[in-house]
Amino acid sequence: MQAFTNADMSDKGATKPGFAISAWPDTRDILARLYDLANKEPVLAIKREQMERYLGYFEHKCIKSKSMTSAAMELIPGGVQHNLAFNHPFPLAIKKAEAAYLWDVDGNRYIDFLQAGGPTVLGSNYAPVQEKVIELIRECGPVTGLFHEYELKLAEIINHYMPSVEVFRMLATGTEAVMGAIRAARTFTGKAKVIKMGGAYHGWSDQMVFGMRIPGIGALESHGIPAGCYEHTQECFPNDIEALAAMLKNNEAQGGTAAVILEPLGPESGTRPVIYEFNACVRKLCDEYGTLLIFDEVVTGFRMGLGGAQGFFGVKPDLTVFGKCVAGGYPAAGGVGGRRDVMQCFAAGLQGLKKRAMVGGTLSANPLSCAAGYFSIKAMAETDAPIKAGKAGDRLTAGLKEIIKRRDLPFVAFNHGSICHLETAAAMLMDINNPKIFTEVSERKHVMEEMGAAFTAEGIISLAGSRLYTSMADSDAVIDDALDRFDRVLGSVEKKK
Template sequence: MSDEQKYAISQYPDVEAVYRQLNNLIRQPLLEIRPEKLQAYLDYFETSCRRSKELTTEAKQYIPGGVQHNLAFNYPFPIAIEKAEGAYLWDVDGNRYIDFLQAGGPTVLGSNYAPVREKIFELLKTCGPVTGLFHEYELELAKLVNRLMPSIEMFRMLGSGTESVMAAIRAARVFTGKKFVIKVGGAYHGWSDPMLYGLHVPGTGRFEAKGIPRGASASTQEFFPNSIAALRRHLIFNRLRGGTAAVILEPLGPESGTRPVPFDFNRQVRKLCDEFGALLIFDEVVTGFRVGMGGAQGYFGVEPDLTVFGKCITGGYPMAGGVGGRADVVSTFAAGIGGTGERAYIGGTLSANPLSCAAGYFALQEMERTNAPVIAGRAGDRLTAGLQAIIEKYHLPFVAFNQGSIVHLETSAVMLLDLHNPFKLLKELKPRKHMMEQMGAAYMAEGLITLAGSRMYTSMADTDAVIDDALERFEVVLASFEGVG
């Protein structure tokens, strides 16, 4: 089987060209949707989403902010979903949407995929969703991940991507005896205390670390995206202070490729880690199995020492996370129980429960059988090409690019602001963020659910007809800007 057939990325984006376009967009003044059109979009929520508004308004009395997950904080108010199937979501008011959120990325097969669902029904007839004891599907899932992922000799299931990052960093420190961990500024690696350093916006350090003692992030460092020279400087300086335990990356770039990396970036980081005796951790919470069954590491041909998984490991079912990698490193989790040496303590009663492990085993089997990542990637290619054509048609400065089934549509470029230009960051962060929120609302009013109005995940369920329908809806929104038409 050729690489084109194995991996979702048919052609890696021209990173230099993408950044030229993104930098041009950042320099542009914000475009605005025509006021009457924006008001029509906001009216949609008031007239067509009344039950959602009732529910989420009441929820604010009992749930902070009214919703439980950051993805659900939609403008002007959250939408309550009642049904998910394939390429679509339906809200409690009966409105149907094309689902480009796909639960944040894990449902490469499409939502609520029937063959996996039926296997879970069968399991629940005979075994509870959790027992606290070993189940055969733990072994079957671990064996499958071992076969699919190039670098994974051993695998430990956990409950979330955040937990998995915590465990990977702990294992790296135990194994190396070093303390410093370096991340790319702006990357998201969950919400544990050390990883809220340099969150979302490169160079911001502890800006988002409210409620976290300084000591908790004192050994976390960041370097500006794609700067191999900056990473080398950190590694040299750390060597004078005891050394670096690990470098952790999103292999496509911070925030799942919003700031894309050059194709050889991961290989250069691998060489630096080898030179300085640091472990390389890939955060494949999004890319694992979405880029291909061998993950981003298989696509790039770079083997990390540890790989972090999240919701992708169960195909979107609950309690989804895990760490895999070198046997000598991962074995630190068993030290003191079934292993030797110092122990990296981790726990979790619900980790590796029968339901999650069975869901992961059957979802990954189906993804491999159907070649779902590649089919989803073709849908991403079609969506991106269509968006680029619309942007050109209306002479808009917006930027569309994709890494297979991960599609980026930048209209406000808020995620591209950083401390290289602090005045611009302080002046434009809020208005650009608000524009992104408005774009998300406009898309939703046209029957499209996206991730924060700037990222889309395609799935195997996105046929050509679904993508073409979506493009017609996107064009309605993109044609509604001041000065267009």
């Protein structure tokens, strides 16, 4: 039976020692303010003449980057290999990374709130891990194709901090890990349907390029993917436990649901934040319907604390998907772990007629990635990196909130530890039910891109102008310096009369 209604779900989150969230934010209040920003407030951009000055920075100070990345336009589709690097007005070419800073090929220094998209909780290029990796490469090179001790050590340390991961299979990316988890869930349950939360990104496999970025968008972004590939993928609006319960119930007549997959903080690393009790409610529903619960902890795994978001929420998933931090910011970073009985479907070798979920990857679980992951997680435990990074996130967010208030802007800043959000254009927070969605989304996206460019010109690298990852390297001095820079950008926003 349905355990909760949406209104029943409590948002009272307890803080826990060992986790990066020092106080659970008021999610319903954040959601209401995000809704207003996306649906009611006018789109506010930086004053044109100031924006021209910011764009001038790129023309005059980033000459080598411009020439290198224009040459790349000829040989690389879109000029960059990953959308994280696709920044307005052109991508920067980075030469050096260390702790809280990045340097581009023109010698400009930036405070790094991208942190490679999340994995480097210790700060960029953390020297003690780098030394261990170099030692390993000297000894055996990055890969041999055969078993290496660090595969065991990595599985042991993950199991130690995340006991739900009884067995761990290393893969090369988060995308592959999601594919593996879904395949295992289908093999184990014998059911086909998979439910994800609308707006969430779970990698780019055929079945998951569905309901991405904007809840309710379904297959609109699924170019090049035959409809049959996502025939069994369904999306549910975030935090809508009643809709999820109804979907699971309806699916019973169609063979049932193999898995619900979700990011425990909410889609896009909590861009649409989760109501605290949602995960526990989903767990109950999954148990009721014989459906596996998959936590995508690609971002939260170790960043939220060594026990992951699952440790923070006290909710045990059947399977957990890893990426990013699992190799400490080194390639290749991916893996799936969880219940022994489910994970056995990945067992390699001949198993008679037993059901097997095929996974592969010639360079997966190479000694380099496993050593980098093992030493990074160990260093994170020894240094308390997730907590320190979380404190930096708290300081940054408190400062951003103060600027927003003082300058009387409708923008929204909030954080879950070291994952911070600064929503100015709410481009990713529109809803399929909003009639302005198709007319306004590209304007909002452009305003957000310009905001990102302005931050860069002021010496700050962000994730697409709206997300900021902090690391252990972000001292109070680094954060305070960053806040002065943010203040200059936000002070140049044109207010509507």
